[in-house]
Structures are given as structure tokens and as C-alpha cells.
Amino acid sequence: GSTIGILGGGQLGRMLSVAASRLGYLTHIYEPAANPPAEHVAHRLTTASYDDLTALAAFAASVDVITYEFENIPTAALDVLEKTHPIRPDRRALAVSQERIAEKDFLTGLGLTTAPYARVTSLSDLTAALDHIGTPAILKTTRLGYDGKGQARIMAPADAPAALAQMDGAEAVLEGFIDFSHEVSVIAARGLDGSVACYDPGENVHRSGILHSTTIPARLSPSQRTDAILIAARILNALDYVGVMGVELFVTPTGLIVNEIAPRVHNSGHWTQNGCAVDQFEQHIRAVTGWPLGDGSRHSDVVMENLIGDDIARVPAIAREKNAALHLYGKAEARAGRKMGHVNRVK
């Protein structure tokens, strides 16, 4: 086949499209929002909603394989798409990453460690969960959260009603607060033939719940680094996964704790664009099209910094720096908290 269908036309869809194009593929992007970042690099764009099953069927008929840049694809849409073509990564990967409780049940079922967690639908659930898990804790909506949205910190039991109100009626999960020393992530890939390749773990710093920077290499002992990669490989193999996945980990004195997984290319993997011969975007395209996985070994140390909101005003200065590779997403409006681009500083 020669056309890759991508659900989602944000910056991840844009960079996937560029990588696909470099390997000789055409891309067809499906994106409900007008003027998406992927618009000018995709070969075709369908701007229709995920409720428009006719548009979805036409999209599926025009492509050879379907992948995605975000995990919240509605089930009814998947039913239509799957009739025509394989979706890679498949529905099981979506099911365990769309919903935080299913995700933690899956991870703990593999013998991996997560934060202690409990389902919360009412104030009495929350009070009982706090008795059990203790404070500090974090209440999160089970679905649709990203960049720290849909989360409330609970420092003391008295904070419970306000935290629950912030969930706005959505089902939630209470997580015990992990006292981590730092956060790392593994960007892992698995091919159609079952082979697995992991990039070197990166160290992530968040500001106001949004990824600020990723530094490669991460501060990890050799055994922690091996653990991180084995954890990622175990997750991908258990799902018979095809594609790139981001695995977020907390580093603690007693071991690595899995925060969450993302069944797609990941912001903390953007450093690979300037640190490796084959970056995460090409790796994902290779995996979903059945190519052999590429060489993801790191040829350079990199610090990736996200350019968020007004940071975009720093672009002229960054453009004069040595060894700084800019990646801009072509977004017209620099709203607060909006990811406008990133810079990879090669060391």
C-alpha cells in the first residue's frame, strides 16, 4: 500500500506525515478541527467529525493502513474504520490507554508497579479511598486528561469536596502521590514481526502539568536503565503492539513506577529527531507499514525544550544559537499553554 491514514492533524500528525513522505508514502489526515497543523504537509485532509460515519468510511476506503496521533478515538468510529483496514496500534492498546483504571489494572496485572489507585464516583467513595491511600493524593478524571488537565491535588482530607467538584461529574480515579526523585520516559517501538527497539530513556521536567523539557541521557543507574527498557518491552509484548509507544515512569528509591502509557509518538520523544538516525516518527511509520525497525541508537546528547504559548517570541533568538534545531508547528495563535513548537539543543 502507499497511503497511510492518520487520525488527528495536530503537531504529532504533522511530524508523522513528514516522516511518511520521506519514506515515499502519501498521507491522508482525518481531523475535525479547521486549519490543523498537519494541513500543509498531508496529501489529503478530511475535516469531518468522528460522528460522521460516512466520512470515516470514505477515509478508510482511501488508505492502506490506519494509525493515529491521539488515543481518544470514539468506539463507534473505530468500528467503522476497522471494517476496512487494520488499525495500528490496535484497539486493545487504545482500550488500556483511554481509561486510567483499565490502564492501571493492565499494568499491575503484568506485575508492574503503579501508584496506589481507587475508582471514585462519589464523595463517599473519595473519603473511603483517602482513608485507604492517604494524603497527599491526586484525583484525575479517568478519561480525556492531558497536559495535567482534569486533575486536582488533595493535600488533606478536607480538600476532598473541592477536588471532586473539579471533576465536573466525570468518573475519577484517586492516585496516591508518588514521592519521586525525577521522571523519565521510554520511547519504545515494536514491529509487525514482533521485534522491539527502545530509545534511550529521557528525563522529563514538567511545568504546570505540561512537559517543559526532556534531557538525554536521563539520570539513571545502569540497572535502572535496564529496568526501564524491560518494563517498556514487557508492555509492548503483552499487547502484541505495533508502533511507537511512550511509557512514563517515576524514579523512586525503591524502583520505577509506571505513571501512564501513550499508544503513539510522544512529546518526550521529540529529541530523537536530532539525536538518532531514525527518529520516533519514522520508526512509527516503519512499524505500522511492516518495515524493519530502524536504528534508534543515540548519536548525540540532546535537550528538548517545548515552546509553549509566548515562548514562540523567543524563536528569533533561538534561531541564532549554535546546535539548536527548531521544529515549529505552524499554529497561528499563541494561546497560553498551547504547544507552538520545540527546540532540540544538540550537545
Ligand code: ATP
Ligand atoms: P500527559 O500530557 O503526559 O498525558 P496527563 O494529563 O495524562 O499528562 P499525568 O501524566 O497523569 O497527566 O500527570 C501529569 C504530571 O503530574 C506527571 O508527569 C507528574 O509530574 C505529576 N503526577 C501525576 N500523577 C502523579 C502521582 N500519582 N504522584 C506524583 N506526581 C504525579
Ligand code: MG
Ligand atoms: Mg496522559
Ligand code: MG
Ligand atoms: Mg503524562
